[in-house]
Amino acid sequence: MMRQVPYAFAVGSLMYAMLCIRPNICYSIGMVSRYQSNPRPKHWQALKHILKYLRRMRDYMLVYRCEDLIPIGYADLDIQSDLDFRKSTLGCVFTLGGGAISWRSIKQSCITDSTMEVEYVAACEAAKEAIWL
Numbered sequence: 001m002m003r004q005v006p007y008a009f010a011v012g013s014l015m016y017a018m019l020c021i022r023p024n025i026c027y028s029i030g031m032v033s034r035y036q037s038n039p040r041p042k043h044w045q046a047l048k049h050i051l052k053y054l055r056r057m058r059d060y061m062l063v064y065r066c067e068d069l070i071p072i073g074y075a076d077l078d079i080q081s082d083l084d085f086r087k088s089t090l091g092c093v094f095t096l097g098g099g100a101i102s103w104r105s106i107k108q109s110c111i112t113d114s115t116m117e118v119e120y121v122a123a124c125e126a127a128k129e130a131i132w133l
Contacts, residue, residue, distance in 0.1 A: 007039040010047050017054070021062065023093060025050060026105035027078075030089065064097040071096050071133060075126035077108075077118055087111060088118050092126040094133060102133055 011033050018029045028050050035043045075092040091105040106125070112118045 005039070005044055007044060007047065008036045010051075011036055014047070014050060014054075022054070023100045023103035024057075025054070026103055027089065027091060030105050030107070062099040064099040066097060069097055071101070071130075073126055073130055075122045077122045079115060079118055088121075090122045090125050092122070092129055094129065102129060104129060 011029070014025065014029050015033065018025050028046075032043055032047050032050070071094055073092060073094045075090070077091065078089040087110075088108045089105060090108055091103075093100050093103040095101065104125070108118070108121055110121070112121060
């Protein structure tokens, strides 16, 4: 049944939109992309939910103002969202002029034992992105 569904194509198309103009779907795309090799009907439903969300938000866009050109960074995490491997999902976004200029959402590469350690890893990832900018 799922073999006829263009799941990988849809995920790839949404990844392109996420990388170019839609930082708000980073986490969702990261979650659905984990199941490209063996998607289930519930994953296809989640993908359709993202598409419906984008259709509702099509008139919203990134807006850059020229009055405050100070880069600002934010980092957050979802502690151990991957229950199989006990890994957290980290995210960061940097804004300039009120609009996002860089964003990331990644699964942590190491297993951490404490909340403080996870926060430290998230801060390090955000710092790496800030240095790159």
